Amino acid sequence: MSLENTQKNRLAIGGRIDRSRALSFTFNGKRYSGFLGDTLASALLANGVDVVGRSFKYSRPRGIMTAGAEEPNAIVQLGHGAATIPNLRATQVALYDGLEARSVNGWPNVNFDLTRIFSLFGRLMPPGFYYKTFMGPKKLWMFYEHFIRKGAGLGRAPTVRDPDIYDRINQHCDVLVVGAGPAGLAAALAAARTGARVIIADEQEEFGGSLLASDVNIDGKAAAHWLAVTLAELAKFETVTMLPRSTVFGYYDHNFLTIAERCSDHIALTNDKAARQRIHRVRAREVVLACGAIERPLVFAACDVPGVMLAGAVSTYINRYAVTPGKGLILFTNNDRAYETALHWHASGRQVVAVVDSRHNPQGDLVQKAAAKGVKVLTGHAVIEVLGGKRVKGAMVAPLSADGSKLTGQAKALQCDTIASSGGWNPVVHLSSHTGAKPIWDEEIIGFRPGKSTQAERSVGAAAGTYDTASCLAEGDASGVQAAINCGHSAVATSYNVTGETAAGPAQALFLLPHGKPTSRAPYQFVDYQLDVTAAGIELAAREGYTSVEHVKRYTAMGFGTDQGKLGNINGMAILARKLNQTIAETGTTIFRPSYTPTTFGTIAGRDVGELFDSARFTAVQHWHEQAGAKFEDVGQWKRPWYFPKTGEDMDDAVGRECLAVRNHVGILDASTLGKIDIQGPDAAEFLNRVYTNAYLKLAPGKCRYGVMLGEDGMIFDDGVTACLGENHYLMFTTTGGAAGVLNWLEIWHQTEWPELKVYFTSVTDHWTTATVTGPNARKVIAKVCSDIDLDGDAFKFMDWRDGTVSGVKARVFRISFTGELSYEVNVPAHYGRHVWEKLIEAGAEFGITPYGTETMHVLRAEKGFIIVGQDTDGSVTPYDMNMAWVVSSKKSFSFLGKRSLDRSDCTRTMRKQLVGLKTMDPLDVLPEGAQIVNERNAPIPAAMQGHVTSSYYSACLERSIALAVVKGGLDRLGEQVFCPLADGRVIAAEIVSSVFYDPSGARQNV
């Protein structure tokens, strides 16, 4: 079929792809074909696409280097528009029909990149060059930076809202197995068979890990067969959760691990039916880390030319995807295991030009095998430089001293188009390191292995430096058994019989290859491909005194790319160690951090975005408010009616009308949002006595008291009324925004300092609807709907509360007032809230009852000089500063919270800021809230600020503006004139007055 014809590197048979399912996709605008089961990378290789990206600094052409998470080069942007995804690794993108990908760098395109011109200046751009220049003239940095920023970055963020949703799920298990290669599968199976609850997760599309491209037999059958049987068995356990396409990306304290599952990314760009990705937050009793190892390339000149690949990746492409990514191969290795790649290449029918082995006398079975197949093996040699630009054309190969440090003869050119490179393997120690375990250098495996564990966790298989399948299965099984036993299950070991495996001889510790020229002068020997960090760069950093491995990382940017140094970091550390004449163990690693591979923001956020970001809270009367045309204000989590405009009214009109209605007739406010804490217990009164500044021991049932709470620093923290409901039973009202904080505060003190007090707190905020009926006609309104409370002013006094029935509903009615008018706060169970509210409105109709919102509430209380905590206070004022000495009791037997601080010298000094009123000289001028106050009209800058305006309104009732402010020594400065210079250049003059503007004697609320 014609689709297939474009795939010049696709082998006729083999691989795990589904040849009956041809897929079409585009890359950089060109159409290609692949098969179901391909990754984008394998499909590109099949199609012979060499250049997939450009490097960051020198914009060098780059090709696919690996087959997994360590890929530094093949970074692509998927799709376009709202659903586009930046910076995916082609090696980890499952191919689907219609997939659209493009390179993230290169202008105008990756094959013909004009920005390459910058690389002419490459020599001027050693690591840290930007620290040394662009410094003058001073103002020009922003100009330079503009261009630096333009050139930086990989893909593009979408510019509109994400069309997808994401999920989150909490999981608990006995054993979490990370990685589904032979070690992980054996572990999962062993644990599952004991009845343990097991989760096994693997980042790849398919479970199997190295078994997906393996030649060995397990228990007499091909590895693929064992894999299929094992997966089938695991699938049968109800206690086992199998998560493919799931990256365990973080390991936190107390065996808490996070898994990002890609639910639909292998099918399409977006998922219009369900969540695109989902986080599993797993609390595991035991963890088995079987996350494998990552191959390390060797470092030589121009080792970044497309066509240079990891040896293991080449094998993976041949065996798993039936793609041989070239015609003529040179394998460059320092170990036996990589010889398999030469054998696979050979078996695929293409030419192996040579195996270049740095070791002088390799004797392993694989070496013999290769020789037996007629593969030319050059021992004691090295590839020191790659020839070619957009694709490998050949390699310069030279004889190497036995210790790998020197060339011992002339280099000669060998032609090839692919160089498979293997410098050994690095166990994936990332997750173990997240727990704080420090990786340990192991000369034996020439790699870092996981350090001593601080969690119930063990690493097995390649993740622990064990590379043969037989041992991986054995270790996996043993770990699964042990983990299950630790969870209280009883388990037996299984033994696996592995055949067809070739033992590996010793490898050589070799990282950077010598070149005819010193490192500083050789062509770039790349260590971190994505960030163009070279061996010379690392040596330069060391020369300049950046000797800590962390300094080198930060100075050169090594490991900062999207592969986070998975490919190059260990090489970099080895190069640094050599330069500093120290061991790799002494050099150490940088710290591995989550995410193991990058995690989508939206996935981490889950469902808690948009409407559900922080669920809005509404009172039971919400719909009535909406129908009445209310505008709403966010107060804490609540939506509160702000004001109720009538047609044609703006906020000022509406608020003026509402205010006058309350003062002259009657108004109604939905006060349900105020925090309510039910407090019970024999020590309840004692507790209240300790947290409030005033006394509570003598508060009798049926009575209410206003109180102020202080922080330990003596500063006002919250206020509200507390009512005594009965013996040992109180109801505390808090501010709307402060409710949760106050409950926490009470609990902290109770649980940590006064556990001996018998008292219990329950938040009942949402249980009650509170309708405040206030104004001269309030009593008449209540009288119409309530017959079982004696409303007479002498029987039911200000600051009393009564049980009763309001419109047929059991109610608590409180005579407390935040407006300064005769007020009844009717509390009914929230289910009846709307009903009672409507009855009150009905009853009030003849008296002109007017619903009002928070703005009117603010104006009315400001007319009375009542403070709002958080508006007139800011955590820096005491009750004395607020002119509320009356609320502080000096006679209490037990101290109260904050009392001691009130005696500190700064709290008792003069000239503290105190709450006062301000009247502007022009009564129509309304001071902006937040205006600062100075003593002179034309105060020079910096000006000596005296305080600021905390609340400011036009008072319809007083027919002028009023403001509350805190002013230094304000209470002694009544009558003085002060000034508020505003940002627009105006300066408003005002007179300091009492903070009580209306009914100073309080007569109106007391009738």
Next chain:
Amino acid sequence: MGRYSVFSLMKNALSYHENWQAAWHSPKPKKHYDVIIIGGGGHGLATAYYLAKEHGITNVAVVEKGYLGGGNTARNTTIIRSNYLWDEASQLYELSMKLWEGLSQELNFNVMFSQRGVLNLGHSLQDMRDIARRVNANRLNGIDGEVLGVAEIQKIVPLLNCSPTSRYPVLGASWQPRGGTARHDAVAWGYARAAAAMGVDLIQQCEVSGIRTSAGKVVGVETSQGFIGAPKVGCVVAGNSGVVAAMAGMRLPIESRPLQAMVSEPLKPCLDTVVMSNAVHGYISQSDKGDLVIGAGVDQYNGYGQRGSFHVIEHTMQAICELFPAFSRVRMNRQWGGIVDTCPDACPIVSKTSVQGLFFNCGWGTGGFKATPGSGYVFADTVAHDRPHPLAEAFTIDRFTSGALIDEHGAAGVAH
């Protein structure tokens, strides 16, 4: 010390960069110094630099248990602003801002101080009152600041969710154009190099384990490289302040907690300024490399492990996706934590102590990176003259006894 310039770059390029000098050396400690600074973070290095530069005190050692600049200096989100609310704080941070404005030139090291502006978003009427109050105070203190409306904000940050129907709609913002970011490592290195050039010894991998005193006076420090004597010791150890104070038998009003941050994969420019939101708790900027740099909230427990909890990361991502719905498909590359040292009033302690010759500079908490130059400047002056620098007078340890707190926490409601 060879000067850095485009010419030195060209010259060195000709010799394949083989002849660059070390930015600093790593000497063994001498037996005795005039001043020892414990902690080689930005603040400690800046202190050493200004001791040498402003006070001619060059017989100074900076003693660092790890590598220079490896603490919070290397871990922060590098937001710089000086629009603090209270006079005392704003003057200190404004001194710092002025020093930032010439720092690359002064140190001959490009710290990439980038004045791309800082927005503090307001999402409620009270937020807007606080913003107005703070901006008014800033202007009267001679610090740049404006209150911006939604349309202006949207122009500056096109991808910000300014929809009036969002959960907590943006109602406005404070805007400090001179604010921005800098390259944190470069700040530590620049100070280190300049201090070393004047004779300061930078001693890495040297942990202080004790403070030796005699008759109420400090005489030196015990370290993993032996005893080092000095009549003056300045402690600038951020998250470890409580630990070091305990070595001198003191308790500080400081809590140490994890604070986390994270970066996305690099993206083409898409966010040109720093955006901070306290109510929808998240703050974000884009680095010159293209990463979105995001700050998270503080973990609520005390501890010294430099990593925090995942739920804090979740909350932060929710906030970021809420503020920037378009970033939802971007991916987090890396996350980490530092240990922040916070005082009850969220302001620092720059102070003498009850032990003669022992000084503390700490409590910068979640927001001390921006203060690095100013902190070093006033602390060096305090140590040199054995009395608080005038701008540091309000920040002595005594304020916790007198009650003269400078409550940026409660009042300004802006962290970092």
